Amino acid sequence: MPAITLETNFEGGNLGYYERVGPAHLRLGVKGEKDQDGRNRQANWYSFRVEGATPGQKILFDLVDLPGEYNYRPNRGAITQDTPPVIREDQTSWRHVTDYDYDANEPKLRVRVIPQAAVFWLAHVPPYTNRDLMALEKECQNHPAFQRQIIGKSLGHRPLLLWTIAENAGTASKPTVWLMFRQHSWEAGTSWVAEGAVRALLSEQGAELRRNTIWKIFPLCDPDGVARGGVRFNSLGYDLNRNWDVEDPQRMPEITAQRQAMRDWISQGHRIKLFLSLHNTETAEYLEGPPNPDATTRALAEKLFEKLNQTSFDPSRPLSFSEVSTALGVPGRMTVVQGLARDFGIRGFLMEQRISFHRKFGRLPLPEDRLRFGRELVEVMWQVAHAV
Ligand SMILES: [Zn+2]
Structure with missing residues (x-):
C-alpha cells in the first residue's frame, strides 16, 4: 500500500505539520498565525491535498494545535465540533465531512473520511483564492x-x-x-x-x-x-x-x-x-x-x-x-x-x-x-x- 501524503503546494494550501500514527491515521498540527507581538494566535485555516489514499478505505485525521487568543483572551481554538472540514474529490464540489468528533480536553477534532478516489482535498471552509x-x-x-x-x-x-x-x-x-x-x-x-x-x-x-x-x-x-x-x-x-x-x-x-x-x-x-x-x-x-x-x-x-x-x-x-x-x-x-x-x-x-x-x-x-x-x-x- 502506498503511503498517504499531504500536499500544500497550491494557492492557499497550508498545514503546520503531520505525523503518521498508523498507515491510515494522521495527526495534523494546524499551523495558526500570531500578530506582530506574538499574541492573538488564531488557528482556523488549513487546506491540503491528500495523495495515495486507497478508495473505499477509511482514513483518520486528528486536527490538533488548536488553542489560541482573541482580543488577548485565551481560548480553546476556533476549530470545534461546530466546524467540520469540507472535502472535495475530483470533479465534485465541496461538501462537509459527516463523520467526526471533538475532544474538548486536548482539544482535538477527529475526522474520518472514506475517500472515493486516491486524491482529494480537505479545508476548513471552501477556499476562494x-x-x-x-x-x-x-x-x-x-x-x-x-x-x-x-x-x-x-x-x-x-x-x-x-x-x-x-x-x-x-x-x-x-x-x-x-x-x-x-x-x-x-x-x-x-x-x-x-x-x-x-x-x-x-x-x-x-x-x-x-x-x-x-x-x-x-x-x-x-x-x-x-x-x-x-x-x-x-x-x-x-x-x-x-x-x-x-x-x-x-x-x-x-x-x-x-x-x-x-x-x-x-x-x-x-x-x-x-x-x-x-x-x-x-x-x-x-x-x-x-x-x-x-x-x-x-x-x-x-x-x-x-x-x-x-x-x-x-x-x-x-x-x-x-x-x-x-x-x-x-x-x-x-x-x-x-x-x-x-x-x-x-x-x-x-x-x-x-x-x-x-x-x-x-x-x-x-x-x-x-x-x-x-x-x-x-x-x-x-x-x-x-x-x-
Ligand atoms: Zn473577520
Whole structure:
C-alpha cells in the first residue's frame, strides 16, 4: 500500500505539520498565525491535498494545535465540533465531512473520511483564492459598467484592487454603496458572497441597481494572506481589521491604500451612503453599526437589519453598535468601521456570518448559499440606500 501524503503546494494550501500514527491515521498540527507581538494566535485555516489514499478505505485525521487568543483572551481554538472540514474529490464540489468528533480536553477534532478516489482535498471552509478572483474579474471586464483599479500593492507586492460598478460612473450626485471583502484571509465564505453580489450587479436584472447608484468594491483586502493560507494578519502580523487608527504605509500598505482610495473618492465630492465589511465567524452571525449613532444612522441601521432579516442572514443577536475602539486608548485596535466613522463620518457596518450550522438552511452553509446571499445583499443595500 502506498503511503498517504499531504500536499500544500497550491494557492492557499497550508498545514503546520503531520505525523503518521498508523498507515491510515494522521495527526495534523494546524499551523495558526500570531500578530506582530506574538499574541492573538488564531488557528482556523488549513487546506491540503491528500495523495495515495486507497478508495473505499477509511482514513483518520486528528486536527490538533488548536488553542489560541482573541482580543488577548485565551481560548480553546476556533476549530470545534461546530466546524467540520469540507472535502472535495475530483470533479465534485465541496461538501462537509459527516463523520467526526471533538475532544474538548486536548482539544482535538477527529475526522474520518472514506475517500472515493486516491486524491482529494480537505479545508476548513471552501477556499476562494486570488486565482478564483482573477477568473471572475476577467469575466466582468467585458461588461461596460465594470471598472477595475489598482490602488496600491500589498507587502508581498500583489495588486490591491478596487472595482467600480455603475452606469456612467462619474456623477457625484449618485449615492455610493461601498462593500469590502476578505479583510481576514481565512474568511473565504465572504468571497463567495462577493462573487454573488458582483454577478447580480452586472446581470440584466441588475440594471436598476447600477443606474442610480455607484458601487465600490474592495473584493479582496489581503491577497498575501489568501495566497499563503493565512488567518487574519498581513505578512508582518498586523490585523487588517484592527489597525484603522494607524497610518503606516511601510508595515500595513493594505490599510493605507484602502483608506486613501476612500479619502480620494470623498474629496471628489461623492457621498458614501452605506459601507459594509463582510466577515465570517465560527458560530455567531450579526450586524454591527458605527459607534455613537445619530438618529439618521439608527434609522438606516434598523432598516438594513430589518431587510436583511428577510434574506438568509440569520442573526444570533440583535442589531448592535460598535464601541469607539476595540481597546479604548490603545493604538492599533480600531476596526474599519470605527476608523471610517472617526475619520470620514462614514456610516459603516460590519457583518459576521457563521460557518457552522445555519438555522435557515437547516445545514452547514455551502458556496451556493453564499452566492445567493450576495445577490440578496446588493438588493437590500440598494433599497436601504434609497429609502433613508
Ligand atoms: Zn473577520
